[in-house]
Amino acid sequence: MTPVPRQLHDALPRFAARDRILVALDFDGTLSPFVDDPQAAAPLPGSVQALRELAAIPGVFIGYISGRPVADLSRRVQPPDGAMFVGSHGAEIDLGAGKTAWIALDDAEAAELADLRADLARELAEVPGIRLEDKPAGVVVHFRQAADAHGGLAVDAARRVHVRHPRAKMTDGHQVVEFALRHASKGDGIAVLRDHVRPDALLFVGDDTTDEDGFAVLGPDDVSVKVGGGESLAQFRVGTPQDVESLLSDLLTLRREVDRCSVTGR
Numbered sequence: 001m002t003p004v005p006r007q008l009h010d011a012l013p014r015f016a017a018r019d020r021i022l023v024a025l026d027f028d029g030t031l032s033p034f035v036d037d038p039q040a041a042a043p044l045p046g047s048v049q050a051l052r053e054l055a056a057i058p059g060v061f062i063g064y065i066s067g068r069p070v071a072d073l074s075r076r077v078q079p080p081d082g083a084m085f086v087g088s089h090g091a092e093i094d095l096g097a098g099k100t101a102w103i104a105l106d107d108a109e110a111a112e113l114a115d116l117r118a119d120l121a122r123e124l125a126e127v128p129g130i131r132l133e134d135k136p137a138g139v140v141v142h143f144r145q146a147a148d149a150h151g152g153l154a155v156d157a158a159r160r161v162h163v164r165h166p167r168a169k170m171t172d173g174h175q176v177v178e179f180a181l182r183h184a185s186k187g188d189g190i191a192v193l194r195d196h197v198r199p200d201a202l203l204f205v206g207d208d209t210t211d212e213d214g215f216a217v218l219g220p221d222d223v224s225v226k227v228g229g230g231e232s233l234a235q236f237r238v239g240t241p242q243d244v245e246s247l248l249s250d251l252l253t254l255r256r257e258v259d260r261c262s263v264t265g266r
Contacts, residue, residue: 001217002193003246004238004246004247004250005236005237005238007236008194008223008225008236008247009250011032011223011235011236012223012247012250012251012254013254015186015201015203015223016251016253016254016255016257016258017254017258018199018200018201018221019059019200020059020061020197020198020199020200021059021060021061021199021200021201021202021203021255022061022062022063022193022194022197022199022201022202022203023052023060023061023062023063023202023248023251024055024062024063024064024065024190024193024202024203024204024205024214025063025064025065025204025205025206025244026045026064026065026066026186026205026206026207026208026211026227027041027048027064027066027068027073027076027077027111027176028041028066028067028068028100028207028208029065029174029207029208029227029228029241030205030206030207030227030241030244031043031044031048031077031244032076032241033240033241033242034144034174036144036145037145038133038142041076042076043076043077043078044241044242044244046245046246046248046249047244047245047248048077048078049242050245050248050249050251050252051079051080051083051248052078052080053252054248054251054255055071055078055080055081055082055083056080057256057259058259060255061080061082061084061193061197061199062080062082062083062084062168063083063084063085063086063187063190063193064077064083064084064085064086064089065085065086065189065190065193065204065211065214066085066086066204067087067088067089067135067140067173067178067208067210068087068088069087069088069092069135069136070085070086070088070092070094071087072087072146073085073087074094078122081094082097084192084193084196084197086186086189086190086192088135088136088138088180088184089171089178089180089184089185089186089189089210090132090135090183090184090185090186090187090188090189090192091135091136091137091138091180091184092136093189093193095191095192095193095196099196105136105137105181105182107109109137109181112148112165112167112168112181113137113138113139113168113181115165116139116161116165116168116179116181116241117132117134117139119161119164119165120132120139120141120157120158120161120179122234123157123158123161124154124157125158126144127146127150127153127154128147128150129143129145129146129147129150129151130142130143130146130150130154131143131145135178135180137180137181137182137184138168138178138179138180138181138182139178139179140176140177140178140179141158141176141177141178141179141190142155142176143173143175143176143177144175144176146187151175155172155177156174157256158170158177161172161179162179165179167181168180168181169181169183171209171210172209172248173208173209173210174208178210179246185210185213185214186206186210186211186213186214187213187214187216187217188213189214189216190202190204190214190218191217200221201221201222201223201224202218202219202222202223203222203224203225203251204218204222204224204230205224205225205227205244205247206224206225206226206227206234207226207227207228209230211226212232212233215232215234216233222225223235223236224236225237225238225244225247227239227240227241227243227244228240252260
């Protein structure tokens, strides 16, 4: 595994030493490398194991935050017991132990979503390599499998559709364009997790433009990590999901030491 960058490495001990910590991570591009078929995405084994072992240490809480629906996300991440989930960019929240929050669409919003999806399907019918993904409160245009020129056509078509459906929020991501009828964000989801767990500090790791909403709500005691390139509000940066494996492994080592010292009184 790639060593964690020095500045981030130096910040981890202070975070690990806090009594209650919340470790929150995006999925695609963070825990899982990007793949052509989103249905084939899977977390890296080292990250899965580290998160399971972290969750077993007192005072550590694990949350997954993604644009994917909670039902899909929870199947993919191989979560530890007690994990929490924020799906659909904050529109769905599962706090575990039967505690869920769901932003259901009303009848008018559901009808608007159906019209929006049909409009997208018509606009994109002749563009090769495009896939529509339905979400509880929106729809996503995937063009990762399309040629570059066809991806550009897909984005242009999405923008035309947005003009006709201004109530929907349109967000550009990694080779996707997402429409949502409810304007929840990953920042909203983090706020719910923070209120539920009441951590002394929070670590959030993400790679996409939508993760910036999460970075924006973090405080001075929190740690934010951007995966990959591009402008970001995050304090620190790593390059790949493999680097996230290293980060979680280092955090696990540090937290084990904190736990050992608390048990022995040293």
